[in-house]
Amino acid sequence: RHYRIAVIPGDGIGKEVVPEGVRLLEAAAEKFGFRLDLQHHTFGSCDYYAEHGTMLPANWKELLTPTDAIFFGAVGWPATVPDHVSLWGSLLQFRREFDQYVNLRPVRLMPGVPCPLAGREPGDIDFYVVRENTEGEYSSVGGTMYPGTEREIVIQETVMSRHGVDRILKFAFDLAQSRPKKHLTSATKSNGIAITMPYWDQRVEAMGERYPDVRRDKYHIDILTAHFVLNPDRFDVVVGSNLFGDILSDLGPACTGTIGIAPSANINPEGRFPSLFEPVHGSAPDIAGKGIANPVGQIWTAAMMLEHLGEVDAAHAIVAAIETALREPASRTRDLKGTATTREAADAVLRAFAAA
Amino acid sequence: RHYRIAVIPGDGIGKEVVPEGVRLLEAAAEKFGFRLDLQHHTFGSCDYYAEHGTMLPANWKELLTPTDAIFFGAVGWPATVPDHVSLWGSLLQFRREFDQYVNLRPVRLMPGVPCPLAGREPGDIDFYVVRENTEGEYSSVGGTMYPGTEREIVIQETVMSRHGVDRILKFAFDLAQSRPKKHLTSATKSNGIAITMPYWDQRVEAMGERYPDVRRDKYHIDILTAHFVLNPDRFDVVVGSNLFGDILSDLGPACTGTIGIAPSANINPEGRFPSLFEPVHGSAPDIAGKGIANPVGQIWTAAMMLEHLGEVDAAHAIVAAIETALREPASRTRDLKGTATTREAADAVLRAFAAA
Ligand SMILES: CC(C)[C@H](C(=O)O)[C@@H](O)C(=O)O
Numbered sequence: 001r002h003y004r005i006a007v008i009p010g011d012g013i014g015k016e017v018v019p020e021g022v023r024l025l026e027a028a029a030e031k032f033g034f035r036l037d038l039q040h041h042t043f044g045s046c047d048y049y050a051e052h053g054t055m056l057p058a059n060w061k062e063l064l065t066p067t068d069a070i071f072f073g074a075v076g077w078p079a080t081v082p083d084h085v086s087l088w089g090s091l092l093q094f095r096r097e098f099d100q101y102v103n104l105r106p107v108r109l110m111p112g113v114p115c116p117l118a119g120r121e122p123g124d125i126d127f128y129v130v131r132e133n134t135e136g137e138y139s140s141v142g143g144t145m146y147p148g149t150e151r152e153i154v155i156q157e158t159v160m161s162r163h164g165v166d167r168i169l170k171f172a173f174d175l176a177q178s179r180p181k182k183h184l185t186s187a188t189k190s191n192g193i194a195i196t197m198p199y200w201d202q203r204v205e206a207m208g209e210r211y212p213d214v215r216r217d218k219y220h221i222d223i224l225t226a227h228f229v230l231n232p233d234r235f236d237v238v239v240g241s242n243l244f245g246d247i248l249s250d251l252g253p254a255c256t257g258t259i260g261i262a263p264s265a266n267i268n269p270e271g272r273f274p275s276l277f278e279p280v281h282g283s284a285p286d287i288a289g290k291g292i293a294n295p296v297g298q299i300w301t302a303a304m305m306l307e308h309l310g311e312v313d314a315a316h317a318i319v320a321a322i323e324t325a326l327r328e329p330a331s332r333t334r335d336l337k338g339t340a341t342t343r344e345a346a347d348a349v350l351r352a353f354a355a356a
Numbered sequence: 357r358h359y360r361i362a363v364i365p366g367d368g369i370g371k372e373v374v375p376e377g378v379r380l381l382e383a384a385a386e387k388f389g390f391r392l393d394l395q396h397h398t399f400g401s402c403d404y405y406a407e408h409g410t411m412l413p414a415n416w417k418e419l420l421t422p423t424d425a426i427f428f429g430a431v432g433w434p435a436t437v438p439d440h441v442s443l444w445g446s447l448l449q450f451r452r453e454f455d456q457y458v459n460l461r462p463v464r465l466m467p468g469v470p471c472p473l474a475g476r477e478p479g480d481i482d483f484y485v486v487r488e489n490t491e492g493e494y495s496s497v498g499g500t501m502y503p504g505t506e507r508e509i510v511i512q513e514t515v516m517s518r519h520g521v522d523r524i525l526k527f528a529f530d531l532a533q534s535r536p537k538k539h540l541t542s543a544t545k546s547n548g549i550a551i552t553m554p555y556w557d558q559r560v561e562a563m564g565e566r567y568p569d570v571r572r573d574k575y576h577i578d579i580l581t582a583h584f585v586l587n588p589d590r591f592d593v594v595v596g597s598n599l600f601g602d603i604l605s606d607l608g609p610a611c612t613g614t615i616g617i618a619p620s621a622n623i624n625p626e627g628r629f630p631s632l633f634e635p636v637h638g639s640a641p642d643i644a645g646k647g648i649a650n651p652v653g654q655i656w657t658a659a660m661m662l663e664h665l666g667e668v669d670a671a672h673a674i675v676a677a678i679e680t681a682l683r684e685p686a687s688r689t690r691d692l693k694g695t696a697t698t699r700e701a702a703d704a705v706l707r708a709f710a711a712a
């Protein structure tokens with residue numbers, strides 16, 4: 001087994017945690033007997049932009065298409081490049097042009113992670129957020145009337161296609177069907193967003209009829225965020241549009257202690273294009289350069305990538321090592337009320353991985 | 357002092373909690389020496405819709421315009437009328453046609469309310485969500501291409517005007533300036549929603565320059581929801597678009613224990629039209645008819661309405677009575693882990709109000 005992986009650290013703490021993820025990947029290759037061909041790229045970062053005036057080289061598709069997966073850190077450095085420029089010029093372009101229409105994000109309360117919710121134990125919270133990743137509210141369609149005047153009007157279009165909605169729902173229902181609870185929750189806002197969201201509801205109903213064994217319910221996004229805090233044990237698979245999935249997949253990890261440990265997969269399920277793996281957290285300019293970022297999100301991301309590539313045993317071994325490491329207060333970073341540096345926290349996971 | 361108030365209970369638990377709010381209003385009128393002329397309306401409910409085929413009579417504007425305020429319960433009964441029909445036919449129409457462009461929602465951890473967040477005490481959480489209430493993501497502009505086919509495409513437009521954005525920002529900055537912390541947080545998503553949201557950011561910057569004494573920051577909505585859970589003590593005034601404000605003003609009250617106690621004001625600050633006061637919670641079909649809904653949200657709403665009308669002492673006395681009542685486990689409803697009925701919980705507030 002031999003995998004070609006593009007490594008794109010990006011900006012801020014992306015540059016600090018990606019190398020730690022790579023160490024785990026390399027240890028896993030050695031222990032489980034597969035080969036990794038890692039191709040390191042500096043593009044996709046605002047440094048690259050400062051030099052070249054674009055986030056990516058013109059031939060980025062040629063460079064990345066032949067890879068088996070993309071191991072991504074985080075992009076964004078608003079002090080020098082506006083976020084919408086850096087993100088639409090990199091991550092959001094990958095998602096769209098590589099048709100990574102599934103954004104899959106586990107939400108799990110891990111042993112050893114102090115939970116911000118009162119009285120919750122590991123095992124109580126364990127679900128997936130399935131986020132549509134290519135259309136919806138993240139459109140680049142729209143514009144401005146009367147720019148710069150008192151009469152200024154700015155319009156942006158949310159676009160949902162049957163193609164786009166049905167395929168993400170199918171993925172989510174399949175996932176729900178494969179799990180013991182077989183329960184799917186749809187995030188909607190059809191009472192207020194009165195054109196696209198009733199359409200979303202209608203497609204959920206239609207798809208649901210093909211999965212009679214999957215129990216389904218729906219909540220408006222406002223009260224759904226409330227339930228994440230009040231009843232997180234209620235969920236199994238939660239499916240949402242691009243924006244709602246984005247919100248829920250930060251909120252979910254926050255409810256389980258920190259977004260610093262949460263991984264995500266941007267998947268092209270058909271395998272026509274490489275899938276992209278990144279932690280849920282961003283480039284975090286406020287703590288960048290200090291060596292205190294939590295590397296666990298990036299390391300768990302490495303596990304998700306290996307699972308996707310078929311290295312299931314290696315993936316499980318990494319997650320088990322994360323659990324072992326997190327039990328030790330000394331290996332927790334600041335976001336987990338610990339004092340470990342990025343390097344120390346990653347060392348602890350590596351030690352647990354080697355020892356298992 | 358003499359106030360004309362339209363009373364619209366609406367659907368579900370709206371019909372159960374509005375009478376309790378009215379009891380407090382009447383007690384306050386008697387105690388503080390003002391007169392209330394209450395005009396009860398059955399319209400705005402799905403029962404009315406079943407009979408008339410519309411949510412409101414044709415002359416609703418004539419009926420409501422001369423009032424001093426609207427005391428509203430909750431609308432929605434999806435079993436018989438789709439939510440977007442009932443809401444766009446009532447509440448959302450009031451907000452728009454009465455130009456109630458400010459939706460103001462306090463988030464406060466009350467003594468006696470079990471907090472779902474670990475280790476938080478009353479006093480730790482005390483901020484306002486200021487929500488734009490007339491434009492943005494809640495538009496009725498858009499439509500469907502190729503309906504009913506595989507090629508179906510559904511489009512909905514988010515519309516922001518300088519007029520609409522600037523006036524809500526001005527309200528929020530004024531509010532922040534009037535508070536001791538003088539701190540304004542803007543909810544954005546300019547990294548993903550790349551047309552309207554960068555515009556929002558730009559107007560926040562421009563308005564901020566007129567308030568040099570107000571400290572301002574901004575967070576993307578995804579990480580902002582995480583901070584509501586992890587660092588709720590960080591906020592003072594949080595301003596958001598129609599959708600983001602909607603989400604944050606359910607999530608905030610959930611973080612302080614229950615949305616069952618949270619009030620809200622839909623304000624036309626110029627006073628050209630009546631303002632509308634309603635609890636944050638909805639019609640809650642799942643618990644309707646059982647007499648177990650929490651009346652505190654509606655009662656606190658009564659206090660917000662009186663404050664708006666200038667009856668500040670009466671308003672404060674009601675809030676104080678709520679605090680007293682909530683300290684007693686016996687006067688807490690089920691959402692607060694108590695066993696009190698709607699009526700018992702309201703009785704407790706009334707007793708505290710009378711005794712003070
Ligand atoms: C019922 C619904 C349309 C409404 C809204 O989204 O504005 C409600 O959630 C609210 O917050 O007042």
Ligand SMILES: CC(C)[C@H](C(=O)O)[C@@H](O)C(=O)O
Nearest residue numbers: 087092246280282547548578
């Ligand atoms: C950086 C940003 C554009 C991105 C998104 O909103 O998709 C991020 O928040 C995420 O969740 O991956």
